[in-house]
Every structure is written in structure tokens, then in C-alpha cells.
Amino acid sequence: MSAADLELARRMLAGDERAFTEMFDGYFPGLYRFALARVGRDEDAAEEIVQATLVAAIRKLSTYRGEAALFTWLCTFCRHEISAHWRRTRRAPVELAEDDPLVEAALDAEMAIEREETARLVHVLLDRLPPRYAAALEWKYIDGLSVQEIADRMALSVKAAESTLTRARDAFREGFAILTRARAAGEGS
Amino acid sequence: MTERDPIEALLKDSGRRPGVDSERTRRVRDAVWREWRDGVARRKGRRVLWAAGLAAAIVVAFALGTIGLREAGPSPAGVRVDRVTGMDSLPPGTELLQGQRVATGPSERVALRAAGGHSVRLDLMTALRVVSGTSFVLERGAVYVDSGEHAPGGPGIRIETPFGAIEDRGTRFLVQLATTGLSVRVREGEVSVDDRGRRIAIVAGEAVRIDPSGEVERSIAPDDPAWDWVRDVAPAIAIEGRALGEFLDWAARERGVALRFESPSLAEKARGIELRGSIEGMTFDEAVDSVLATTGLRHRWEREALVVSAP
Numbered sequence: 001m002s003a004a005d006l007e008l009a010r011r012m013l014a015g016d017e018r019a020f021t022e023m024f025d026g027y028f029p030g031l032y033r034f035a036l037a038r039v040g041r042d043e044d045a046a047e048e049i050v051q052a053t054l055v056a057a058i059r060k061l062s063t064y065r066g067e068a069a070l071f072t073w074l075c076t077f078c079r080h081e082i083s084a085h086w087r088r089t090r091r092a093p094v095e096l097a098e099d100d101p102l103v104e105a106a107l108d109a110e111m112a113i114e115r116e117e118t119a120r121l122v123h124v125l126l127d128r129l130p131p132r133y134a135a136a137l138e139w140k141y142i143d144g145l146s147v148q149e150i151a152d153r154m155a156l157s158v159k160a161a162e163s164t165l166t167r168a169r170d171a172f173r174e175g176f177a178i179l180t181r182a183r184a185a186g187e188g189s
Numbered sequence: 190m191t192e193r194d195p196i197e198a199l200l201k202d203s204g205r206r207p208g209v210d211s212e213r214t215r216r217v218r219d220a221v222w223r224e225w226r227d228g229v230a231r232r233k234g235r236r237v238l239w240a241a242g243l244a245a246a247i248v249v250a251f252a253l254g255t256i257g258l259r260e261a262g263p264s265p266a267g268v269r270v271d272r273v274t275g276m277d278s279l280p281p282g283t284e285l286l287q288g289q290r291v292a293t294g295p296s297e298r299v300a301l302r303a304a305g306g307h308s309v310r311l312d313l314m315t316a317l318r319v320v321s322g323t324s325f326v327l328e329r330g331a332v333y334v335d336s337g338e339h340a341p342g343g344p345g346i347r348i349e350t351p352f353g354a355i356e357d358r359g360t361r362f363l364v365q366l367a368t369t370g371l372s373v374r375v376r377e378g379e380v381s382v383d384d385r386g387r388r389i390a391i392v393a394g395e396a397v398r399i400d401p402s403g404e405v406e407r408s409i410a411p412d413d414p415a416w417d418w419v420r421d422v423a424p425a426i427a428i429e430g431r432a433l434g435e436f437l438d439w440a441a442r443e444r445g446v447a448l449r450f451e452s453p454s455l456a457e458k459a460r461g462i463e464l465r466g467s468i469e470g471m472t473f474d475e476a477v478d479s480v481l482a483t484t485g486l487r488h489r490w491e492r493e494a495l496v497v498s499a500p
Contacts, residue, residue, distance in 0.1 A: 015229035017318070017326040018351040024218055025351075032209045032217075047213045054221040058228060119203035126206055132401060134206075141200040155370020155398040157406065169196055176199075 004130075005073075006066030013061055027071055028054070030127030031078055037120065038082045038093070049085055053078040071128060125175045133168035140165060219290065226288065267304030267322030271424040274298045285319045292316040293330070298422035307346050307357075308335040310422050323347060331365040333419040336378070352399045353384035360393070361445075363416065371399045374415070376445050416445060420473040433462035433484055440477050441495040451498040459486070459497065 011019035031053060036046040057077045064073055086093040126134040132154065139145040139153065151161035270283040276297040285291070285301070293299055293315050301309040304322025311317055315330025324347040325332070334346050336359050345357040348364050352371035355364055360378025364371070373382060374396040382389040384399055391397050391407075398406045423443050428436055437459060441448035450456040462484055468476035481488050487498045 012225065013229070013232070015233070017320070017349050018354075020222065020225055021326070021328055021351050024221065028214065028217065029206070029209050032213075033207065043210070043213070047217060051217045051220050054217065055224045058221065058225045061228075118199075122199055122203035123206040137196070137200055138205055141194075141197045142205050153367065153370075155367065155372065155400040155406070156402075156404060160400065160402070160404055172196055 003066065005070035006064070008070065009061055009064045009066070012058075023070070024054075026131040027074055030071060031074055033123060033127060034075060035078055035082060039085060045085055049078065049081045052081045056081070069128070125172065128175060129168065129171050132164065133171050136161070136165050136168045137172060215292065222290075266319045268309075268319050269302050270299060271302040271308065272300040272422055274422050287319060287321060290316060290318045290328075298418065300422045300424050302424070303346060305346070306337060308337060308424060309333075309346065310335075310419050312418050320349070325349070327364060327366050329366055331363065331418075333361070333363045333416075335361045335419075352401065353382045353389075355380050355382050362391075363419070365415070370401065373397050373399075376416070420444065423473055425468045425471065425476060428464040428466060428468055428480065431464050432460055433464055433480070433486075434460040436464060436480055437495065437497060440473075443473060444490070444495060446490070446492075447494045449494040449496050451496065455486070455497060455499060459484075 008019055008023060012023060028050065032046055032050050035049045035053070036043065039045040039049065053074060054077075057074050060077075064070070082093070126137065129137075136150055136154070139150050140147075145153070147158055147161050147165065150156075150165065151158045154161055154164065156164065264287055265284050266287045266289070268285045270279050270281050270285070272281055273279055274297065276293065276299065279291065279299060291299055291301070291311060293311050293313055295313055298313060299311045301311070303309050307323070309317075309325065310333040312331040312333070315332060316328040317330075317332055318326040318328060320326060323345065326349045332348060334348070334357055336345065336357055345359070347357075348355045350364065350366050350371050352366070355362070355373055358379045358381070360380055361376040362378075362380050363374045363376070365373075371382075373380065373391055375391045375393050377393050379390060379392045382391065382397065382399065384403060384405075387403070389397060389399070389405060394409060396408050398408075420443050426436070426439050434456070437448050450459065464480060464483075466483075468480065471479060477488065481497075485500055487500055489496050489498075
């Protein structure tokens with residue numbers, strides 16, 4: 001159950017412009033990357049698919065009940081649009097490791113995953129986090145910003161920024177652990 | 190040897206997530222926004238028509254009145270483009286429609302004249318959507334509002350942002366929006382920020398930052414370069430036939446400082462000098478320098494004043 005996502009959907013249904021901006025800015029880039037990876041890096045196709053995805057999702061927004069995170073729910077629409085794309089083009093779809101439950105734990109360091117694929121999966125994981133968590137992690141560990149600088153960017157106090165960073169790390173660690181456990185379960189079965 | 194933090198190592202090795210081309214983002218955003226807006230309007234229309242249908246059971250004439258509730262296309266918002274810098278696609282005088290989005294690039298600024306006469310100025314890399322003649326949605330960047338001589342208590346400007354809606358009460362203020370927070374600085378008068386039902390009042394000289402969790406930081410508005418860009422796109426006033434004193438009042442106001450004459454007689458003289466010509470197309474500094482040069486008076490900018498002196 002995602003109360004924050006449900007509230008965001010409710011505000012969008014009520015016509016709140018801020019909610020629309022929050023949804024679009026928070027989820028469009030991740031959704032685009034989700035589609036891009038599945039259409040053989042065809043940027044025009046990804047754009048078309050994500051636009052169709054968001055339009056379809058907005059039409060069905062009143063049916064969103066918050067059972068899954070909003071991004072997960074949007075990905076369901078996106079998968080449908082990607083399938084339609086491959087049907088239209090009469091070509092074989094791109095198959096990705098993380099779409100197969102048995103190899104969903106491909107993030108496990110013991111597996112011989114190509115470096116690029118690992119990076120892509122980390123990006124997938126970041127896209128699944130709340131946008132401000134992902135931004136905080138990137139600023140801290142990729143851009144090397146100090147907590148003070150992160151606080152400035154997020155318009156937060158240093159204490160609040162530290163707290164956000166801690167929650168972001170926990171969420172990242174938890175996401176990573178889920179992938180690892182899923183892999184172990186796949187191997188054991 | 191220090192062991193690397195595994196999260197840091199994983200993120201560092203993976204690098205930043207690839208971004209999405211801004212033009213693609215704009216295209217998709219516009220298309221999705223239209224669909225969302227239409228959906229909201231349809232739902233509201235259905236609610237209105239349902240209520241009208243119920244009333245029709247009692248008074249038929251009332252139901253006939255609802256025929257006029259059909260949606261119309263976008264209509265003019267009463268907002269026009271006043272001045273642009275670095276942009277060809279939106280010439281001054283252009284009338285904007287309700288729902289229209291104005292976006293500036295890395296070298297573009299735009300000044301709009303809102304329905305109530307307010308000056309609404311967009312900084313570089315800013316996107317603003319026109320909701321009505323006095324209501325706007327700031328999607329990114331920074332916007333400056335100057336209500337000019339607009340009387341407090343009249344219809345003010347409303348700027349909606351993801352972090353709250355700002356309403357002016359006869360004032361000049363600057364709103365800067367980042368993905369992770371909102372900053373509001375007030376130069377004159379007072380504004381209020383409606384943050385999810387909570388009202389935050391900000392008076393002249395104050396600055397407030399609001400983060401996504403609603404945390405508020407209040408401070409003294411610094412007199413820093415954050416204000417400077419608003420002059421770059423300040424709509425030029427018509428000087429033909431105008432008294433020098435009026436022009437100096439305008440210049441001081443745009444700069445956010447007081448106007449000071451070195452002697453009372455000089456103030457009297459400035460009120461009596463009638464200007465000729467035009468400052469159209471000049472930058473703010475060029476306009477002030479040019480006009481003062483024709484009057485034989487000198488001027489200098491001090492920290493808090495425009496000082497006019499005799500030669």
C-alpha cells in the first residue's frame with residue numbers, strides 16, 4: 001500500500017497542477033529509461049511509448065488503489081505499450097534479465113554480470129526509489145556533494161538532509177536485498 | 190586500508206542515470222498535460238451536468254441553462270508578452286491563451302503583462318503555464334512579480350508551485366523553484382504561501398525556503414545577485430513627454446533602491462524636466478545612462494539608493 005502515491009493520484013484527479021508536475025517530473029525520466037531499454041535503445045519509440053503510457057494511465061487514474069507503488073503501476077501500462085510496439089513492428093521483443101523472475105537477482109555481486117548491465121540495474125533500482133531519495137544518493141555518492149550542499153539543494157536543514165540520506169540508503173539497501181533474496185529463491189526452486 | 194561503503198561503491202561504479210533530452214520531455218509533457226487537463230475538465234463537467242440533471246426534475250428551465258456548460262477551446266487569458274530578451278519565437282504583444290506554457294532557454298528571458306497590469310518576469314530556464322489572467326503555474330526556474338501601482342486588496346497574482354501557492358498583496362517578490370524546494374523573497378509589501386492548507390506570510394525583506402516535507406526556513410532576504418536578472422527584462426517605459434522625476438522613480442524601483450537627490454532644489458528641477466525620445470531596445474543600465482546624459486545631471490548607484498547630483 002502506498003499512501004503517498006495514492007494521495008498524489010487523488011490530488012491529480014482533483015486537478016491539482018502541483019500534483020501533475022510532481023508525478024511527471026518524478027516518474028517520466030525513469031519510465032523513459034524503462035521503455036528505452038526494452039525497445040533496443042530506439043529513442044523515438046521510447047518517447048512514443050511513454051507518452052501513450054502516461055496518457056493511458058491518466059485515463060485510468062481513478063482505478064489506482066495504491067496496492068503497488070505508482071511507478072510499478074505505470075510500468076504495467078508501459079509493458080502493455082511496449083508489447084503493442086513489438087506487435088506493430090512485427091519484430092522480436094528485447095528480452096531483459098530483470099524481466100525474468102529467475103534472474104531477477106542479477107544484481108548479486110557473485111554473478112558475473114557485465115559492468116554495464118550492473119549499472120543499468122542500479123539505475124533501475126534508483127528509478128524505483130522515491131525521486132528525492134534517488135537524487136540524494138546520486139548527489140552524495142556520484143557527485144560527491146557534502147551534506148550541507150545536499151541540504152542547500154533540497155532546501156532542507158542539514159539535520160533533515162542527513163535524515164533523508166539515511167532513509168534513502170535504507171531504501172536502496174532494502175531494494176538490493178529484495179533482488180538478492182529473489183535470486184536465491186530462484187536458484188533454490 | 191579503508192573498506193569502501195558498498196552503496197557508495199555500487200553507485201559510483203554505476204554513474205549517474207542517463208537524462209532525457211529536454212525537447213522529448215517537453216513534447217511528452219505537453220501531450221500528457223493536455224490529456225490530464227481534459228480529463229479533469231470532463232470530470233468537473235460531468236459533476237456539473239449531474240447536478241443540473243437532478244435540478245431538471247424540478248425545474249426544466251434550469252436544465253436548459255446547462256446547455257451552455259459545454260467546454261470551449263482555449264480562450265485568451267488577458268496576458269500578453271511585454272518584453273523578451275534572446276528569444277524570437279514569442280514577440281512582444283503576443284496574447285497568451287489559457288493553458289499556454291511559456292518556457293525560456295539558457296539565454297532567454299520574458300516579461301509578461303498580466304490581466305491586472307502586474308509585471309510577471311521569467312528568468313532563464315523557466316517554464317510557466319498561464320492558468321488565467323492572474324494565475325500561473327511555475328513548473329521550473331524563477332519568476333519575479335511586480336504589482337506596480339496595483340492597489341493591495343485588488344485581484345493579486347497567484348503562482349502555483351509543487352511546494353505551495355504564492356499570492357501577492359500589492360508587492361514585488363521573487364519565486365525560485367528547484368526540484369527539491371521553493372524559495373520566496375519579498376522586496377516590497379507582503380505575500381502569502383498556501384502550503385497544503387497552511388498559510389505562511391512573508392513580509393518585505395524576508396526570505397522563506399520550503400522543502401518537500403513542508404519544513405520552513407525563514408531568514409532576512411539577502412541583497413544579492415539573485416535579484417539582478419529582473420532588470421534585464423524590465424519592460425521599458427515610454428519616456429516621451431514624461432518628467433525626469435517619474436523616470437528616476439521607475440529606475441530606482443526596478444533596482445529596488447530609494448531615490449535620493451543631493452539637494453531639494455535638484456529634486457524640484459528633476460520634476461520639471463520633460464523627456465523626449467525612447468529607450469525601447471536599451472538595457473536597463475543603457476537607458477538610465479542615456480536619459481541622465483541628456484539632462485546634464487549626474488547619478489551614481491549606492492547600496493540602497495540612486496543618488497542624483499548636479500554636474
